[in-house]
Amino acid sequence: MSVAAISRVVERNAVVFSKLWRATLFSSVLSPLLFLAAMGVGLGGLVDENVGTVDGLTYLQFVAPALMVATGMQLAASESLWPVMAGWRWIRHFHGMIATPIRAGDVFGGFVVWTTIRVAMSASVFLVVAALLGGVPSAWGVLAVPAACLCAAAVCSLLGAITVRVDTDASFPAIMRLGVVPLMLFSGTFFPVDQLPGWLQPAVVLSPLWHGVELARAATSGRFELVATVLHVSVLAACVVVGVLVGAQTFARRLTP
Numbered sequence: 703m704s705v706a707a708i709s710r711v712v713e714r715n716a717v718v719f720s721k722l723w724r725a726t727l728f729s730s731v732l733s734p735l736l737f738l739a740a741m742g743v744g745l746g747g748l749v750d751e752n753v754g755t756v757d758g759l760t761y762l763q764f765v766a767p768a769l770m771v772a773t774g775m776q777l778a779a780s781e782s783l784w785p786v787m788a789g790w791r792w793i794r795h796f797h798g799m800i801a802t803p804i805r806a807g808d809v810f811g812g813f814v815v816w817t818t819i820r821v822a823m824s825a826s827v828f829l830v831v832a833a834l835l836g837g838v839p840s841a842w843g844v845l846a847v848p849a850a851c852l853c854a855a856a857v858c859s860l861l862g863a864i865t866v867r868v869d870t871d872a873s874f875p876a877i878m879r880l881g882v883v884p885l886m887l888f889s890g891t892f893f894p895v896d897q898l899p900g901w902l903q904p905a906v907v908l909s910p911l912w913h914g915v916e917l918a919r920a921a922t923s924g925r926f927e928l929v930a931t932v933l934h935v936s937v938l939a940a941c942v943v944v945g946v947l948v949g950a951q952t953f954a955r956r957l958t959p
Contacts, residue, residue: 703811703950707804711812712819714799719820730824734773735831741892742766742837757894759839759923766837767918768891770828771850774821775911778854779882781817782861783874789813790866796957806957807950814859814946821854822847832922840924849921852938853914859945860910866949866956885911913937 719726742762749761756764789796789809799809825847832838838846861877888898889912895903906912913934920926 703807704805707808708811708815710804711799711809712816715812715816716819730773730777730820731827734769734824734828737773738766738769738828738832738835738837741769742832743835760836762832762835762837763839763923764919765892766832766835767843767846767849767922768915770825770832770846771853771914771918772886772889772891772911773828774825774850774854775857775885775914776882777821777824778817778858779861779878781820782858783865783877784871786813786862786865787868787871787874790953790956791869796953800957806954809957810862810949810953811946813862814855814942814949817858818851818855822851825850838922840922842924842926843922845921846918849914849917852917852935852942853910856910856914856938856941856945859942859949863945863949863952866952885909890915907937910938910941 742765745761749756753761796806796809800806829838829843829847833843865874888902889895889906889909891911895906895912898906917931917934917938920931
């Protein structure tokens with residue numbers, strides 16, 4: 703992969719996005735903020751009144767960083783499915799890219815970097831609003847955005863490597879409904895993992911979202927633990943490395959004659 707070539711792919715995607723960003727405003731920004739208000743402020747008021755704190759945090763403070771990371775994961779997952787299929791099969795602009803000196807691996811690298819940038823923009827807006835609502839009690843909360851980006855990079859690199867191997871989008875709704883949605887529900891987003899059945903709790907460590915949520919929640923609450931932080935970052939970084947290595951190879955096989 704070439705940094706210069708990847709930057710060209712990112713530049714191309716940014717130009718396209720500058721023309722189409724209004725169409726994504728509701729799904730990537732407004733809808734998550736409305737969900738934050740409903741869950742963190744609406745439901746959160748009932749939880750605080752009847753249950754008290756959750757892991758020493760108000761419910762808004764508990765759920766806000768998790769929703770930010772989960773929203774980033776959903777955005778990364780959706781960008782890794784239909785848009786990737788469009789790139790190599792329907793619109794075929796990936797083929798146009800590799801007709802230049804840009805290689806297939808650079809196309810994949812640019813896709814991962816651009817998707818991460820998209821998540822960073824969305825997460826930054828989300829964090830500001832959450833802070834205004836009182837959901838970010840620590841100044842370390844700014845580090846929740848890199849946590850969301852790392853989780854998104856892990857998800858999009860792994861899913862993008864898979865998407866380019868299939869010939870139709872028939873499996874994509876199942877991936878979202880049976881993969882992404884359960885991850886959001888059972889990765890400590892809305893309630894502590896220790897509330898899950900004992901046999902299910904060990905499986906949570908396999909969820910990239912759980913690692914991202916734990917990192918973001920540690921940042922917004924200011925409760926960093928060195929060992930846990932290193933573990934979460936290492937797992938997500940390993941997912942990114944594996945996804946990029948596999949994705950570069952699968953893109954090359956699919957796009958190169």
